Amino acid sequence: MKRYDRVLCLILLFLFCLSPSAFAEYYDEPMYYFRGKVISVQDIAPSHPFATLEQKAEVLITSGPFRGQSVSIMSTYIENDYFLNIYLGKGTEIILIASVEDGEIKEAYLHDLARDRGLYYLLMLFALVVLLVGKMQGLKTLITLLFTGVVIIKVILPLLLQGYEPIPVTTLSAIVIIVFTLLVIGGVNAKTLSAIIGTVCGVTVAGLLALWVGEISHLTGFSSEEAQMLYFMEQEINIRGLLFAGIIIGSIGAVTDVGMSVASATAEISCVNPRIGPYQLTRAALNVGRDIMGTMSNTLVLAYTGSALPLLLLLVGYEMEWLKIINLDLIATEFVRGIAGSIGLIISIPVTAAVAGFLMSKKK
Numbered sequence: 001m002k003r004y005d006r007v008l009c010l011i012l013l014f015l016f017c018l019s020p021s022a023f024a025e026y027y028d029e030p031m032y033y034f035r036g037k038v039i040s041v042q043d044i045a046p047s048h049p050f051a052t053l054e055q056k057a058e059v060l061i062t063s064g065p066f067r068g069q070s071v072s073i074m075s076t077y078i079e080n081d082y083f084l085n086i087y088l089g090k091g092t093e094i095i096l097i098a099s100v101e102d103g104e105i106k107e108a109y110l111h112d113l114a115r116d117r118g119l120y121y122l123l124m125l126f127a128l129v130v131l132l133v134g135k136m137q138g139l140k141t142l143i144t145l146l147f148t149g150v151v152i153i154k155v156i157l158p159l160l161l162q163g164y165e166p167i168p169v170t171t172l173s174a175i176v177i178i179v180f181t182l183l184v185i186g187g188v189n190a191k192t193l194s195a196i197i198g199t200v201c202g203v204t205v206a207g208l209l210a211l212w213v214g215e216i217s218h219l220t221g222f223s224s225e226e227a228q229m230l231y232f233m234e235q236e237i238n239i240r241g242l243l244f245a246g247i248i249i250g251s252i253g254a255v256t257d258v259g260m261s262v263a264s265a266t267a268e269i270s271c272v273n274p275r276i277g278p279y280q281l282t283r284a285a286l287n288v289g290r291d292i293m294g295t296m297s298n299t300l301v302l303a304y305t306g307s308a309l310p311l312l313l314l315l316v317g318y319e320m321e322w323l324k325i326i327n328l329d330l331i332a333t334e335f336v337r338g339i340a341g342s343i344g345l346i347i348s349i350p351v352t353a354a355v356a357g358f359l360m361s362k363k364k
Contacts, residue, residue, distance in 0.1 A: 198352025206344025
């Protein structure tokens with residue numbers, strides 16, 4: 001998988017949270033989120049037997065329109081509990097959820113610990129390292145990451161929520177992302193054209209394979225809790241199509257990486273040996289692609305396996321039979337994700353090598 005995919009997830013989350021629509025009206029009155037800092041806290045004996053203790057805290061709001069105001073909150077602490085294990089101390093930075101009425105905070109509650117500063121610092125460090133090491137190429141990398149995030153947030157997600165078919169939307173968006181990314185990184189030349197053709201072919205093959213295997217394997221798309229929650233939204237969303245659209249998006253990074261690597265290697269071979277013919281150049285590019293293929297296929301399969309690792313441990317721990325495991329919807333879905341993406345990656349290698357060998361050979 002492309003090396004910047006995890007960073008892209010942080011960028012997408014950051015862009016999403018900038019939108020006012022991120023604040024859902026789950027309760028009768030609007031609920032808003034604010035950052036706060038505990039300025040004083042008092043431990044109180046718990047009012048029910050399951051709690052370890054209760055805490056009454058005075059919190060200074062440090063963000064939003066109510067910045068500078070202080071509110072009192074009550075928090076229940078239960079040791080070793082997954083949800084209620086937040087112990088407040090003086091100076092603890094937290095996230096508050098509050099109801100607002102007539103421009104004033106009506107009630108405020110503890111939502112969670114504030115974790116975003118560390119993420120922002122890591123994001124800035126990533127950008128700094130990319131710029132220091134890559135210089136102008138690093139700047140291009142950041143531009144393409146930002147563009148990809150904007151396309152997903154402003155184009156793909158709104159269209160899917162409006163009920164458009166996921167596969168056409170994501171396919172066209174993937175082509176736009178691929179073309180823009182490779183043009184910015186590689187410039188307008190034969191190398192970039194070769195990488196674009198190979199990448200688009202690989203991503204298309206991955207999507208078609210996922211669609212075909214999904215049909216014969218009867219994949220439902222409801223293998224995750226998030227997909228099940230989407231079913232109850234007001235918007236009518238094609239959950240099954242969303243599964244295949246996700247496979248297309250998930251394969252973009254790795255296939256683009258392979259396509260550009262093969263095209264770049266072909267360009268370097270052509271520069272070193274200008275008299276090499278198209279056939280010999282294509283063979284040399286294929287040899288480079290075969291070396292890349294082994295590691296990148298492992299990367300895709302391991303990435304998808306890693307996301308399902310807790311489930312795999314659970315299944316093995318309970319000693320379930322293989323026939324039951326392989327026929328689970330979630331396992332079959334992850335299997336299709338990894339294998340379809342890997343096949344798309346492999347297909348992009350000979351396509352890129354053949355196009356690059358023809359376009360870059362100076363000896364026709």
